[in-house]
Amino acid sequence: MEKIFQKLSLASATLVFVLLVGIFITLFTSAKPAIDEFGLGFITNPDWNKEVPLNAVPQSATVSEDTTSSLSDEDDMIEDEDDMLMDDEDDVETKTIYGGLVPIVGTLLSTLIALAFALPIAMGIAVFLAEIAPKNISNIVGIAIELLAAIPSIIFGMWGLYYFAPIVSGIFGGYQVSLLTAGLVLGVMILPFMAAITRDSMNTTPSVLKESAYALGATKFEVIKDIIFPYSKVGIIGSIILALGRALGETMAVAFLIGSIFQLPKALNDPTISIPVAMANNFGEASGLGESSLFYLALILFVISFAIISIAKFFFLKKAK
Amino acid sequence: MRLLINKIFLALSILSALIGLAFLGWILTTLFLKGLSSFHFSLFVNDLIDGGLRNLLVGQLILAGLASIIGIPLGMTAGIYIQEYGRGKYASIIRDLSDIMMSAPSIVIGAFVYAVVVVPMGGTSGYAGAIALAIMMIPVVINTTDSMLSLVPRELREAGIALGASKYKVILDIVIRAAKVGIMTGILLAFARIVGETAPLLFTSETSNYFSLNLGESFPSLTVSIYDLANEPEESSRDLAWAASFILTVMVLIINLTGRFITRNKHK
Numbered sequence: 001m002e003k004i005f006q007k008l009s010l011a012s013a014t015l016v017f018v019l020l021v022g023i024f025i026t027l028f029t030s031a032k033p034a035i036d037e038f039g040l041g042f043i044t045n046p047d048w049n050k051e052v053p054l055n056a057v058p059q060s061a062t063v064s065e066d067t068t069s070s071l072s073d074e075d076d077m078i079e080d081e082d083d084m085l086m087d088d089e090d091d092v093e094t095k096t097i098y099g100g101l102v103p104i105v106g107t108l109l110s111t112l113i114a115l116a117f118a119l120p121i122a123m124g125i126a127v128f129l130a131e132i133a134p135k136n137i138s139n140i141v142g143i144a145i146e147l148l149a150a151i152p153s154i155i156f157g158m159w160g161l162y163y164f165a166p167i168v169s170g171i172f173g174g175y176q177v178s179l180l181t182a183g184l185v186l187g188v189m190i191l192p193f194m195a196a197i198t199r200d201s202m203n204t205t206p207s208v209l210k211e212s213a214y215a216l217g218a219t220k221f222e223v224i225k226d227i228i229f230p231y232s233k234v235g236i237i238g239s240i241i242l243a244l245g246r247a248l249g250e251t252m253a254v255a256f257l258i259g260s261i262f263q264l265p266k267a268l269n270d271p272t273i274s275i276p277v278a279m280a281n282n283f284g285e286a287s288g289l290g291e292s293s294l295f296y297l298a299l300i301l302f303v304i305s306f307a308i309i310s311i312a313k314f315f316f317l318k319k320a321k
Numbered sequence: 322m323r324l325l326i327n328k329i330f331l332a333l334s335i336l337s338a339l340i341g342l343a344f345l346g347w348i349l350t351t352l353f354l355k356g357l358s359s360f361h362f363s364l365f366v367n368d369l370i371d372g373g374l375r376n377l378l379v380g381q382l383i384l385a386g387l388a389s390i391i392g393i394p395l396g397m398t399a400g401i402y403i404q405e406y407g408r409g410k411y412a413s414i415i416r417d418l419s420d421i422m423m424s425a426p427s428i429v430i431g432a433f434v435y436a437v438v439v440v441p442m443g444g445t446s447g448y449a450g451a452i453a454l455a456i457m458m459i460p461v462v463i464n465t466t467d468s469m470l471s472l473v474p475r476e477l478r479e480a481g482i483a484l485g486a487s488k489y490k491v492i493l494d495i496v497i498r499a500a501k502v503g504i505m506t507g508i509l510l511a512f513a514r515i516v517g518e519t520a521p522l523l524f525t526s527e528t529s530n531y532f533s534l535n536l537g538e539s540f541p542s543l544t545v546s547i548y549d550l551a552n553e554p555e556e557s558s559r560d561l562a563w564a565a566s567f568i569l570t571v572m573v574l575i576i577n578l579t580g581r582f583i584t585r586n587k588h589k
Contacts, residue, residue, distance in 0.1 A: 005489035009402035012395045013415045016463065019456060020418055023425070023433045030436050124337025132334055141338055143581065148345045150510075150577045152517025154544055155566050158551050159348050188344050195341065219327035242424065249426025251520035252548065276428040276520065283432070283524045298432045302425065309424045313417060 027302055030295035034098065037289060042296060045099025048262040048278075049290065054093040098293035100275075100300065102262045106179065107274040107301070109265070110254060111247040113183025118191045119240065125191070126198035127224055142199070149192035157256030160185035165257060174269025177259035182274070185257055186247050194243040201235025202228050238316030245308040249301060251276035275301045349570075356567020359560035364568075369530045369546060372557075374565050376532035380541030381569075383534070384447060384526060385516040388454030393508060396459045400466025405492050416467060423460035430456050431521040439525055447533075447540030450526025454515045461514065465507025469500040502583060509580035513573045519544035543569055 028035075034042065125145060129138045165181040172180060205228045213223045229236075259271020260281050273281075275297045286294055367373025399419070403412045434453040439445055473496050481491035497504070519542075522528075528545035529538075543565055550562035 002487045002489050005492075006402075006406055009398040009406055012399035013402040013407065013412070015395060016399060016415055016419045016422060016460065019459075020422055022437070023429065026433050026436045027429070030432075121337045121340055124334045125341050127334045128338040132331060133338070141342065144345055145341050147574060147577065148341065148348075150513060150573055151348060151570060152519070152544065152573060154517070154519045154547055155348065155352065155570055158547070158562065158566055159351050161551075163347070163351055191341060191344070219323055221327040221330040222323070224330075245424050249424075249428065251426070251428045252544075255548070256551070276426060279428050279432060280520060280523055283435070295432060295436070298429050302429045305424065305426055305429075306421060309421045310417075313420060 023302065024299075027295055027299040031292055031299045033289060034292035034296040038098065038293070038296075042098070042100045042293070043104060043300070044101055045097070046101040046264055047097055047099045048102060048293075050097055050099075051094040052097050054095050096289065098290065098296075100293070100297050102264055103273050103275045103278040103297055104300065105264060106258060106272040107248055107276070109179055109268075109272075110183040110186055110258065110274055111244060113180060113268070114186035114190055114247045115240070115244060117184055117187030118194055118243065122191050122194035122198060122243075123236075125195040126202055129195070129199045130202040131220065131224060131228070142196075145192045145195055148188075149196070153189065153250060153252040154256075156185055156189050156253040160188075160253060161256040164188075169269065172269055174267065175259065175271050177257055177271050178269040179258065179265045179272050180268045182254045182257040182259075183268075185253050186250055189250065189253055190243040190247050193246060194239055197239030197242065198232075198236050201232040201239065204235070205231045234316050238312045241308055241312035241316065245305045245312065248305050248308070249276060251280050255280050352563070352567050352570055355560075355563040356570075359564040360567060361564075364561075364564060368532045369541070372561065374543065374561070374568065376529065376541040377543040377546050377565065378568070380447075380526075380529070380533065381516060381543035383536075384450045384454060384522070384540060384542060385512060387447075387451035387536070388458055388515055389508070389512055391451065391455035392458035392511075393462055395455075396462025396511075397466050397504070399459070400463045400470065401492060401497075403463070403467050404470040405488075405496065416463075419460040419463045422456075423464060426520075427457060427518060428520040428523070431523055431525055434521070434525045442537075445525060445527040445539045447526055447536030447538070450522045450540055450542065451536070453521035453525045454518060457518060457521055458511050458515050461511040462508060465511070466500075466504055469503035469507065470496060472503065473499045506580040506584045509576055509583075513576040513580070516576070517544060517569060517573045519548055523548075 038045065125141075129142050129145075133141060160181065161177070164185060165176040168181045168184060169176045169178070174180070209227050209231065210223055213227050218226070254274050255277045258274055258277055260273050260277055261271050262273055262278075263271070265272040278297060279294050282290070283294055364374045365378070366375060368376040399415070403416050403419075407413075407415070431453055434449050434456070438449040438452055442449065477495055477499055478491055481495045482488070486494070522542045522545050526540040526542050526545070528549065529541040531541070533539075533541055547562050547565045547569070550558045550565070553559065
């Protein structure tokens with residue numbers, strides 16, 4: 001009996017390993033046709049589901065070069081000369097090509113916007129909960145913030161689309177469904193998550209350190225800036241990276257708000273698409289190479305988030321313990 | 322000057338907390354106003370095909386319940402292994418992998434289940450949906466079990482062993498019992514999380530307009546139907562989506578608060 005129980009628990013533990021490896025292998029084999037067909041050029045190709053003449057070199061190769069180089073700058077107006085018309089009226093044999101650049105860019109940019117928006121507010125909330133508020137207020141506000149995290153993402157999507165987006169686009173102009181509104185709602189979603197972990201790592205600061213600083217006449221701000229922040233820095237960075245990983249994979253809230261069109265955004269308030277949304281909207285109808293390309297996207301997303309979470313775990317959160 | 326900076330900083334911090342609370346308040350108010358105005362008790366009697374939500378609510382609870390039946394024992398035994406049996410590297414690798422899996426994008430898990438369950442079975446099914454949710458749930462249960470068991474004092478285990486109990490007896494009768502409340506809270510929170518999930522169900526269970534208890538076919542899901550309804554142009558569909566969202570959120574928040582309430586009472 002003892003042996004059976006031990007073997008059983010070992011088997012369950014091993015299941016985690018099997019599942020992760022299984023996910024990776026499954027995504028890879030399902031993506032294989034697309035990987036074989038498009039190779040790594042998939043990542044820089046901005047055309048999704050586009051008919052091109054058979055045997056023709058994908059013309060977009062040169063275009064994608066300069067778009068990728070300007071990606072690092074969020075506010076850059078991305079010029080894409082994507083105006084090549086679908087000229088399949090002449091009876092040339094065509095094939096459909098798929099490129100992942102647009103959803104990849106959409107995913108990264110919406111995550112960056114979310115981070116930029118959530119970071120200062122989450123830090124403020126964490127400081128408030130850990131250092132400023134009296135214990136009972138801190139408890140209540142803490143629970144409220146955690147309830148915000150418990151609200152299903154689809155609710156954020158509906159609220160975002162019908163109530164938040166009109167206000168945002170009223171202020172910044174542009175479309176109601178856009179990179180900006182999607183990013184901001186994503187920011188609201190990761191806010192409680194980031195605030196909770198940051199508060200927890202701030203709480204690990206030994207009170208002796210804080211008291212010594214206060215005894216020397218430091219203000220609260222100075223104690224937080226010079227004592228608590230340096231002490232819990234590693235954990236805070238870890239929490240930011242974890243929140244980033246969460247934002248990358250968020251589907252439903254973004255699906256309502258990003259606009260779901262395969263087009264590189266020229267401005268922040270343009271609609272575009274992200275990897276999870278591309279999957280959510282197109283998986284049902286896709287088949288063959290299209291489905292395989294979606295799996296390719298899923299694989300890219302999985303690898304990115306795996307890498308990000310591992311970095312957060314091994315380099316930051318471990319040391320914080 | 323120092324004092325002024327301090328004041329400004331404190332004000333900013335309090336402002337951030339207010340912003341956070343404002344978002345919660347805004348979302349909840351919206352839900353209550355929109356949800357209650359389209360809420361009617363007939364929603365619990367009719368199925369979606371007749372403009373109600375009965376089949377969706379039942380379906381969602383069955384999916385999440387089945388996922389729990391699969392996920393809780395697997396997650397708990399894995400957590401027990403990590404904390405009680407595992408020595409050295411292997412256990413800590415599993416712990417790290419489980420943490421990574423907890424943050425894996427839910428849509429990717431949906432795609433995985435689509436490839437390994439839906440395609441071989443020839444179509445979407447309730448089983449596929451429940452499996453996808455179970456995969457979401459397992460790492461959360463592992464994490465809770467692991468951390469709750471680590472809080473049980475060593476002496477309790479030693480006392481059990483000293484009385485001649487075998488190790489699994491000690492684990493099941495002493496350690497688990499001591500950590501019961503914490504684990505139950507964790508499981509409730511995990512349930513609250515998966516019951517509101519949409520992305521892993523999109524192409525595994527899909528949804529259905531009709532009442533169904535047959536897990537072998539496309540299965541009614543509240544969340545997937547909310548997504549469909551909210552995207553339809555008719556006002557009436559969207560009102561139904563709001564009512565469904567309202568019910569879903571109330572359900573999730575009640576489960577969540579119940580979980581927190583249990584631990585709180587315990588600590589008093």
